Amino acid sequence: MAEIKLNIQGEPNSFDVYDEDGKVGEMIFELKNQNLTVYHTEVDTEKEGKGYAKLLLDAMVNYVRENKLKVIPLCPYVHLQFRRHEGLYQDIWNKEHEN
Incomplete structure (x- = not known):
């Protein structure tokens, strides 16, 4: 079963997914001014x-809602979703940050 871990100990910040293979x-992101900007998901x-x-x-969505943040979805996957x-x-x- 997969497990998600939040990594905000340094740059870049990320949500990491692990399974039995590690x-x-x-998902790479930045927190700034009540915004969580998602740059990349791989x-x-x-x-x-x-x-x-x-x-x-x-x-990521659960974290944002729990912390009353907004998302700037620069990552193509997140933006598409x-x-x-x-x-x-x-x-x-x-x-406000839409192209």
Whole structure:
């Protein structure tokens, strides 16, 4: 079973996903002025399609809601998910930074 760990001990900050093989993916972000800016989400090629990116997304969304933050989704994956499911994320999506 996969486990998500929050890494905010240094730069870059990340949500990391681990399974029985160790770390298999990460979501890189920055916290600044009540915004969590997501830059990159990546899962090891051999682990793609197993739902790990969605686990990272869910962990980030839960963290943002618990800490009353907003998300600036610069990561293509996160931005696509926010656009596809806008109703799920409208409360945390900082659209002031849209291109």
